[in-house]
Amino acid sequence: MILYLASGSPRRAELLQQIAAPFSVLKPPGIDETPLLAEPPLDYVLRMAKQKALAGERQRQRDGSPTGWVLGADTSVVLEGSILGKPRDPAHSLSMLKSLNGRTHQVISAVALLSGGQVRQAHSITTVTFRFMEDARLAAYVATGEGADKAGGYGIQGLGGAMVASLSGSYSGVVGLPLEALVSLMDETGLEYWQTNEDG
Template sequence: MSDFIYLASQSPRRSQLLDQIGVAHQLLLAGPDEDAESLEAVHGAEAPAVYVARVTGLKLDAAMQRLKGQGLPAAPVLCADTTVCLGREIFGKPVDQAHAVRMLQRLSGQSHRVLTAVAVQKASQREATVCESWVRFAPMSAAHIRAYVGTGEPMGKAGAYGVQGRAAAHILQIRGSYSGIMGLPLFETAALLRKLGVRF
């Protein structure tokens, strides 16, 4: 049994979501010598679910090496990755404001999928899952999109929006896991942690 886990994610939302279900955790973040962004590169015409599971597995591999290298106390390590996709097209994080505007123009008035992969490892045992949800945006005017992008909220977020932020004013319908759309599906995460004997 384990009383805490390591969260290998810079996302404050994932940390807040673990707090919400009472999972004690410490951050295990990539150092300046690690190229964490390169792990998120898309390989050819990869299916979104395959992509997000592969990236999460790579992040977990890197985190396990980090744990070993730093000589930290043993505990399960959790990684997650979220991707937004329209059909088979993967929407990553916008590189600049103009890119964020283009993404939101594509998502406006459309339903899209949000896929969040979660992987947890304790010693040699690894458990993983992918949670699929759907989000439908109402049609957004160019002025609405520019105003939203101007808040800075879309930067650093897959698909150029945060469901828990100001984008909610434009979201018509959600199907699936709200916490999964935020970045960590709590029901699925809890099930994985229980398999590894984490107490919470």
Template sequence: MLYLASKSPRRRELLGRLLSGRPGSEFGLLDIDIPEHPQPGEPAEDYVRRVAREKAGAGLLHVVGNPSAIVLGSDTEVVLDGEVFGKPADDADAASMLRRLSGRTHQVISAVYLVSAGRELHAVSKSDVTFAELTPAQIDAYVASGEPHGRAGAYAIQGLAEAFTVRLSGSYSGVMGLPLYETATLLREFGLLDDGVPEPETADAGR
């Protein structure tokens, strides 16, 4: 059985979307909480991969009594000039992050690990996101919306932040928190994803 080691409702939604309508589409949820702090001198990509792996490993410990369990762990971070922007501590921290991202192109790194008792695979997605120049009023209004809370880099690409995202090169789902192409590739490697395309609900379904 597949388990998702994450508290994130966005990852739950994305994984559910990927598996929807396919055989064996059910997956369990594991409430995993591990420290998420870069180590001194740790490169951003190494940090993201480490956290994703630790989430998957911690999740596997939760289901150690199930030898057929496969656990998916993922982490997504915003990186600017080599610095990892985690989740903002408060409104002031969120505003500070947004001021630094304003008018700049930053990188979003997402890592995915799929682990079982005897196997481990991983993939990394990197995307470039460019923000428009944000006025102080725009930043204040966005912070006041509450959307930056609990979001890496203090924004949600699928939410109000779409209005100031000028360009995205890479994986939209990866910026959201779970890169679906990479995740699908790993699931196929584990035999958990059928390559067949689900049948449409009606024969005359159109766009």
């Protein structure tokens, strides 16, 4: 069975490599990621993961690649029921970090596996608490540019990890791909992981 990752995210690719899952990368065109009116955050994240898998499947067909399972994923930072997307600019990034500063939020991460019109989905919800930091320190983090392309304006796997006081749930889900949920789907579909190089 072939696994295609419908994402240009290096973080998601690295997480698949972490569990030694053989895969190929598809880079489908972007989709409209605007939440629907009054759409609950979990519904939104699940919908986005499915839409990304569907976009990946269309790209696979355009490329003429062999059939397989296409993986779409989405992650959102949620504070008091509101979705914090990717920052528009450094000022927006700093504003989001100030809203998260010293507080607890949730990170919802969903995956969708698509093949032959069949879709399987799973998700994780992780509770993250930030330590309190002075505005100058938050501004210094924004200046690094690390969080510019990340939901909530931070990357837990990098310098942003210093802002985290505690975490309950899926660390990999906060990074962008909940491996616990994904591996369960891979077991159901027969997709492989822990594949080693027989020559090495």
